[in-house]
Amino acid sequence: MLWLAVHFPSLALDVFARGTRAPGPLAIASSTGHNATVFACNRLAHGRGVRPGMPLAAACALASDLKVLARDAAQEHAAAVRVAAWAIRFTPTVSIAPPDGILLEVAGSLRLFGGLARLRALIERGLAEFGYGTVLACAPTPLAAQLFARAGLAVRIQHRDALRHALEKLPLEVLGQPPGITAALRDIGVGTIGECLRLPRDGVARRLGQSLIDRLDRALGDLPDPRPGFAPPAQFAATLPLPAPVHEAQALLFAARRLLAELCGFLAATGNGVQRLGLALAHEDRAGTHLALNFVAASRDPEHLASVVRERLARTDLPCPVTAITLASELLVPVAAHNLSFLPDAGSHLESAARLVERLRARLGDAAVAGLATVPDYRPEYAWQVCEPGRNSGEALPRQPDSRPLWLLASPRPLREDADVPCYQGPLTLLAGPERIESGWWDGNDVARDYFIARNPDEALLWIYRERSTGGGWYLHGFFG
Amino acid sequence: MVSALDLVLQNPALWRGNECARVAVPGVPTGFAELDAVLPGGGWPAGALTEIYAERPGMGELRLTMPAAAHLTRAERWVALVTPPHVPYAPALAAQGVKLARLLLVQAKTTDEGLWACEQALRTRGCGAVLAWLGHVHERGLKRLQLAAESGGAAALLFRSARVIPPSPAALRLHLGRSGNRTAVRILKRRSGSLPEPVMLDLHGAITERGKIKNKLTADGRQCMPLVEEIGNGK
Numbered sequence: 001m002l003w004l005a006v007h008f009p010s011l012a013l014d015v016f017a018r019g020t021r022a023p024g025p026l027a028i029a030s031s032t033g034h035n036a037t038v039f040a041c042n043r044l045a046h047g048r049g050v051r052p053g054m055p056l057a058a059a060c061a062l063a064s065d066l067k068v069l070a071r072d073a074a075q076e077h078a079a080a081v082r083v084a085a086w087a088i089r090f091t092p093t094v095s096i097a098p099p100d101g102i103l104l105e106v107a108g109s110l111r112l113f114g115g116l117a118r119l120r121a122l123i124e125r126g127l128a129e130f131g132y133g134t135v136l137a138c139a140p141t142p143l144a145a146q147l148f149a150r151a152g153l154a155v156r157i158q159h160r161d162a163l164r165h166a167l168e169k170l171p172l173e174v175l176g177q178p179p180g181i182t183a184a185l186r187d188i189g190v191g192t193i194g195e196c197l198r199l200p201r202d203g204v205a206r207r208l209g210q211s212l213i214d215r216l217d218r219a220l221g222d223l224p225d226p227r228p229g230f231a232p233p234a235q236f237a238a239t240l241p242l243p244a245p246v247h248e249a250q251a252l253l254f255a256a257r258r259l260l261a262e263l264c265g266f267l268a269a270t271g272n273g274v275q276r277l278g279l280a281l282a283h284e285d286r287a288g289t290h291l292a293l294n295f296v297a298a299s300r301d302p303e304h305l306a307s308v309v310r311e312r313l314a315r316t317d318l319p320c321p322v323t324a325i326t327l328a329s330e331l332l333v334p335v336a337a338h339n340l341s342f343l344p345d346a347g348s349h350l351e352s353a354a355r356l357v358e359r360l361r362a363r364l365g366d367a368a369v370a371g372l373a374t375v376p377d378y379r380p381e382y383a384w385q386v387c388e389p390g391r392n393s394g395e396a397l398p399r400q401p402d403s404r405p406l407w408l409l410a411s412p413r414p415l416r417e418d419a420d421v422p423c424y425q426g427p428l429t430l431l432a433g434p435e436r437i438e439s440g441w442w443d444g445n446d447v448a449r450d451y452f453i454a455r456n457p458d459e460a461l462l463w464i465y466r467e468r469s470t471g472g473g474w475y476l477h478g479f480f481g
Numbered sequence: 482m483v484s485a486l487d488l489v490l491q492n493p494a495l496w497r498g499n500e501c502a503r504v505a506v507p508g509v510p511t512g513f514a515e516l517d518a519v520l521p522g523g524g525w526p527a528g529a530l531t532e533i534y535a536e537r538p539g540m541g542e543l544r545l546t547m548p549a550a551a552h553l554t555r556a557e558r559w560v561a562l563v564t565p566p567h568v569p570y571a572p573a574l575a576a577q578g579v580k581l582a583r584l585l586l587v588q589a590k591t592t593d594e595g596l597w598a599c600e601q602a603l604r605t606r607g608c609g610a611v612l613a614w615l616g617h618v619h620e621r622g623l624k625r626l627q628l629a630a631e632s633g634g635a636a637a638l639l640f641r642s643a644r645v646i647p648p649s650p651a652a653l654r655l656h657l658g659r660s661g662n663r664t665a666v667r668i669l670k671r672r673s674g675s676l677p678e679p680v681m682l683d684l685h686g687a688i689t690e691r692g693k694i695k696n697k698l699t700a701d702g703r704q705c706m707p708l709v710e711e712i713g714n715g716k
Binding site: 352353355356357359360363364367368369370371372373374380383384385386389390391403404405406407408409410458459460461478479480481 | 536537540541542543544547559565566567568569570571572573574575576577581582583584585586587588589590594597598601602605606607608659660661685
C-alpha cells in the first residue's frame with residue numbers, strides 16, 4: 001500500500017481567489033460574527049501586514065482596500081469532492097480526508113503512470129489548473145501521509161522501515177489532538193511525535209486517553225485504518241464565487257475554464273460526455289442569467305467545451321456584474337474513450353463536423369445553422385425543410401435533374417405584366433412548360449399552378465408560375481442559379 | 482520516329498508556358514471536362530480561395546459547382562453554404578446528386594460573422610468545400626479566407642457580384658457571363674500560365690431541351706394543356 005495525501009493548505013482562500021487572474025488583497029474571516037478573526041489571507045494582504053489570527057478590525061486598519069469574505073465550509077467540502085471525482089482517473093481508491101485533503105492509494109497505478117514522480121507531477125499540474133495550492137506527501141499508511149502533507153513536507157516514503165524514523169521528527173500539533181492534550185505534553189517537555197512514542201504506552205493511555213495512542217499506532221501501521229471509499233456523484237455542479245464582481249463576459253472565461261477543467265475530470269472519471277451544459281451567472285441584486293449549451297455530440301474535451309463557452313459568452317450581454325458562476329451538467333451521456341486512428345476516417349469527420357456545428361451555434365445562435373432535407377410533396381415550398389445537420393434521411397420524389405431550380409424564393413414574388421407577358425427585368429420568354437402542380441387540398445394550403453421555365457433579356461433562367469385559382473397572375477418562384 | 486525535341490518535352494521537370502502548371506495538390510474536379518482542362522490541378526483548387534463573379538444572378542453560378550459538391554458529399558466530406566442569397570432548394574440539390582446529409586446551411590447576420598463562419602468551416606477536418614455569399618469583403622478578409630483554406634485543405638468558393646473586379650489574393654478567379662444559350666466561363670486569374678480562352682459550358686441545356694413548349698401559348702395562357710408526363714407526375 002502506498003498512500004498519496006493531497007493537502008490543500010489554502011483551500012479557504014483558494015475557493016474564492018481561483019476565480020480571477022489577479023485578485024487584490026483578500027482575507028477570509030473565520031466567521032461572520034462580531035469578534036471575527038482573519039482565518040487566511042493571500043500574499044498581497046500578507047505584504048500589508050495582515051496575519052492569520054489577527055482581529056478583522058486590525059486587518060482592515062492595516063490594508064484599507066482589503067477584501068474580506070466569510071469562510072464557506074460548504075464550498076470547501078464541495079471543492080474536495082470535485083477534486084476527488086477528478087482523481088478517480090489515477091486510482092480507483094480515493095477517499096476524502098476532512099477537512100482539507102484527499103487520499104489516493106496509488107501502489108497499483110505507479111506502473112501505468114510511469115512512476116511516482118510522474119504521477120505526482122501529473123496531479124500537481126492538474127490541481128494547479130483548478131487553481132488550488134497543494135502539498136503532496138506519500139507514505140505507506142494513510143494517516144502518516146496525511147500528517148506529512150499537513151506539516152507541509154512533500155515526502156516520498158515508500159517503506160515502513162523509513163516511516164517511523166521520518167514520523168518521529170514531526171511536531172505534535174499535526175496530530176490534530178484537542179489543544180489540552182497537546183499543551184499537557186508540551187508541559188512535560190514532549191514536542192515531537194518521536195518523544196511521545198518513547199513515553200510508556202499505558203501511562204499515556206491512562207492520563208491522556210486511548211485515542212492518542214490509537215492515532216499514533218494507525219500512523220505507524222500497527223492498527224488498521226480503513227478509509228471510506230469515494231463514489232463520484234451522479235451529476236456535476238460547481239459554483240465558483242468571484243472575489244470581485246465581473247463586468248464583461250470575456251473576463252468570466254477565466255473562471256469558467258477552472259470549472260470546465262473540473263467538469264472534464266469528472267466526465268473522464270465517470271466515462272461520460274456532456275450533452276447539455278448549464279452555465280448560470282449570479283448577479284448582485286437581480287435574478288441570475290442562465291445559459292444553456294446544447295451539444296450535437298456529447299463531449300468531454302476541455303478545449304472544445306471551452307471554445308463553445310467562449311463563443312457563447314462573447315454573444316451574451318450582461319445586465320449587471322456577475323458575482324458567481326455555476327456550471328452544471330444537465331444531461332450526461334456515456335461516451336466511449338477513443339482509440340487513436342492512424343488514418344482519418346469518416347467517423348472522425350463526423351465528429352469534427354459536429355464540433356463545427358456547436359462552435360457556429362454558440363456564436364450565431366441555434367437557428368442559424370441547419371441541414372437540408374427533402375420532403376415527398378409535390379408543392380415546391382413543402383418539398384424541403386431544414387433539419388439537424390447530418391441527420392437527413394428525407395426521401396424525395398423521383399425527378400429528372402434540372403426540372404427544379406437550385407434557388408427557391410422564400411415566398412413567390414408577383415411579376416408585373418406587360419401586355420399579358422410577365423416581366424422580370426424585361427419581358428420574359430417562356431422556354432419550357434407548363435408543368436401543372438395541383439396538390440395539397442387536404443391541409444388547406446392547396447396550390448393550383450402552371451409552372452414555366454422562362455428567360456429574361458439578361459439571359460437568366462427563372463422558374464415562374466401562373467396562378468390558376470384566384471384571379472391568375474404571374475409569380476416568380478425560383479432561379480436556375 | 483521520335484524527335485529529340487519530343488524527348489526533351491516529355492521530361493517532367495519541363496514546364497511550358499502555355500500549359501497549366503502541375504500543382505502538388507490535385508483540385509476537386511468540377512465535373513466539366515472543358516473547365517478542368519484549363520484549371521491548375523484539374524479542378525477547383527483545394528486549400529485555396531476561388532472567386533466566382535457572376536454577371537447577374539441566374540448565370541448558372543451554382544449549377545457550375547454542383548458536380549463538385551455532389552462528388553465531395555458522396556465521399557462523406559462536408560459542404561457548407563454560408564449565407565446563400567435564396568433558399569437552396571433541397572429537391573434540386575438532391576437531383577444534382579448532392580448528399581443532403583453532408584450539407585451545412587449557415588446564416589450569418591453580418592459579413593464579419595459570415596467570414597468567421599467560413600473560416601471555422603474551412604479549418605474543420607472533413608470539410609470539403611465552403612460556398613459563401615458574403616457581400617462586400619475587404620482584401621484582409623479575403624486573405625483570412627485564403628489562410629483558413631490553406632490550413633484545412635478545403636476549397637473555398639466565394640460568389641461575388643461586383644461589376645468592378647477589385648484585386649484579391651484568391652488563387653483562381655472566374656467570371657461568368659451568358660452568351661446565347663451557353664455560359665461563358667472566363668478565367669481572370671489562375672496560379673500559372675497565361676489566361677486561356679473563355680470556356681463555353683452548356684449549364685442549362687437539359688432544362689431548355691426538356692419539355693419545350695409544345696402547345697402554342699394563347700393570349701391568356703389558360704388553354705394550354707399540360708404535358709402528359711407532367712400530369713402523371715403532378716397528381
